[in-house]
Amino acid sequence: MSGKKNTGGRLYTYLIMLFLYAPILVLIVFSFNGINSRTVWQGFTLKWYGELFADRGILSSFYTTISVSVLSAAIATVAGTLTSVGLFNMRRRWRAPLLYINNIPLINADIITGVAMCLLFVSLGSVLKFRLGFGTLLIAHITFNIPYVVLSVMPKLRQLDENLVDAAQDLGCTWFRAFRRVIIPEILPGVVNGAMIAFTMSIDDFVISYFTAGSGVMTLSMKVFSMTRKRVSPKINALSSLMFAAVLLMLLAINIREIRQERVAKNKARPLSGIPARSGRGAK
Amino acid sequence: MKRRSLAVPYVFWMAGFIVAPIALIVVYAFTAKSGGFTMANFSAMGKYFSVFSRSFALALIATVVCLAMGYPAAGMLARVPARRQRILMMLLMLPMWMNFLLRTYAWMSILEETGLLNRLLGVFGISPVHLINTQAAVVIGMVYNFLPFMILPVYSVIVKIDRSLIEAAQDLGGSPRAVFLRVTLPLSLPGVLSGITMVFVPAVSTFVISQLLGGGKDILLGDLIEMQFLGQAYNPNLGSAIALVMMVVVMIFMFFMNKFGEGEDKAVIM
Known part of the structure; x- marks a missing residue:
């Protein structure tokens, strides 16, 4: 029963994520659109990125x-x-x-x-x-x-x-x-x-x-x-795609650093195991 | 460590840039365009009753939808393993780092008459739905933009609930329904309350979402205020009066919310 419930929960989480990311996906996809339209797709191009860097x-x-x-x-x-x-x-x-x-x-x-x-x-x-x-x-x-x-x-x-x-x-x-x-x-x-x-x-x-x-x-x-x-202009789409990529990279970097620090902290904490851990989480 | 004086500059800063501006709103609200005390700005507001009621109604709907969507999501998040929780939280925060205008603009291309949603429906042979420039589109925009503000505070409260309380309720024979209603829900109330205010306040005062997705047809309170300050209908006195009334109504709303949650921990802001 709990397995079934989990699948439902997972599906629901995916749906929420889809809802949150659909517009961002649309922005990114249409930054590569061949024509200046936000709904009709016409071939791949990078020209909006070029034009973006020329737009004062x-x-x-x-x-x-x-x-x-x-x-x-x-x-x-x-x-x-x-x-x-x-x-x-x-x-x-x-x-x-x-x-x-x-x-x-x-x-x-x-x-x-x-x-x-x-x-x-x-x-x-x-x-x-x-x-x-x-x-x-x-x-x-x-x-x-x-x-x-x-x-x-x-x-x-x-x-x-x-x-x-x-x-x-x-x-x-x-x-x-x-x-x-x-x-x-x-x-x-x-x-x-x-x-x-x-x-x-x-x-x-x-x-x-x-x-x-x-x-x-x-x-x-x-x-x-x-x-x-x-x-x-799709130049704005190009800009938002770049910003999204930058934010994604930054968050990934922060998270990887945190995970690393936690590992280091855990290893350091081990010799002091006589002191009870303050938070119950992490300790199984 | 006695260094009280460190707070002194900020006290002056607050007086100048937090208290004084709000005092100015009050002064402007009771002043006529030509100067001198007046109540006319408030009596002129009667004709905007429909704007008030529409704003509050749409914000309320958006808040209820956010709660209905966000509470289960927050509960789900709190139950996944810690490592995955971190990734999911990151995914939840990531859209908030994207510019809010850009995300709302993206919804324009999804909801348009010939937009992506209608194209998708067309593929399945479903007749197109008219959404853009309707109140439904405005609510979708509000829910989209403010849903994380509901999920985050609820999640942060649920994740701290002592599991043993829930287990105890289960051991004592509580059905899943009873356990939820009698244990989980009351304990998560502070998060729910702050989620509600964090969604309701920006929703009731928005003018971007109504202008982008509502087509500026059915104006909201935010539009009304914006018009008085930067729009064609330049009248900061009337604008201040509307802003003051909105502020007071929201304050009363929040006061009752806090009363409702009394005895619980105070609503958390972040």
Whole structure:
């Protein structure tokens, strides 16, 4: 009976995956299409890839997306980590409301965050004489990225044994040295995770960028959106296929590394078998 | 480790870029175009009642479909061996890394009148279905885009459920149905609740999906707000009022969701 149930479950999982991947498959297949059509297939070609690398508009929007994502993720990671340490040391009475405000961009619909910042930048801009552009776009991205970093670093700080820091300082470390040598290594997984989430959120964002970038700057999403109002060129399909390949390779690399690290960790842990493993998983 | 001051810059940042913008929405919502306090923006909203009800209805349908599709998928995922679980999780996350606009655009070519779905149906001699520029297409787009947001939180809760609780229920003679209803489901409720909000909130406020797949015919709340800020009907005051009402309604919705799940762990966000 359980075998039968498993087949059903497997089939269902495949169906969900088919649903999730069908559109991506369509995008990729039609990036090799001989004619400019998104439904009729007419022979194999690579010309859209060639044309993609000659299209200034698409390329510049791609660079904008990459630079705003990398910059905002990097800044948010540093700022979010330092903020988390600060918040963690605050009294609960102060920490709780601040964390609540920190969560607002996560809870609010993107369009609310977008129009709210749009209002702010437009009103500030009319006073301080600046226009919406890359600067406002970057500020918006940093603002919605920091909460993700804080949210992923905080739990790691809670797990941190505070005695370690005290010990380091008792042994003559300055606070900064203790921070670098003791706190950072302990919370690193949370920091890396936060950076990854921030980067993903940035690169995938359309709505907030749309409201905060003004008319001069375009991210890739904005470019695609403006094209869907007229006609989307298969060059966009070519670009999305390349991005898909890049993401796939990156995720594969991360996973292989993780599996390797786990193996190393397991081998290292063996001599210390007197210490009971904290998680029940993995140990059969 | 006493370094409270490290959080101070961010407190100012939050005041400037999180609190102030939302305060501006409130101010704009109660201000007339020419300046001065007014309630006119709210009374003008009556004619958009159909937009409100349509947005909430479509988002609700999409959320229910996501739950119906996502819960079993999450349960299935939690039961496969750890190694395969990791691969499946990766496969689930991978589409989220692809640009959201591109994926929605791809659905246009699938759902079109002469699109791939109708071609496929034609091969089997089934008459074509009219989907593009309908509300059904909008719901499909919502479900497609937000399904992972349902699966992930539900999965992360189910995977942590202590197996021995389920085994105990089975040992005590619980039927599979009873075990699910009395043990698994209540324990997975926090994940379900956060899944529901993570699907509902973006679905109710979308304007991309309705414009790409709905043809801009039956506009949604997101479209309405977008039009007031960047579209032809430029009126940020009315736009702010609509945004404020939407925010408040969603907040009330989430408050009741959390009440409903009280006693359980708070809904997890990621």
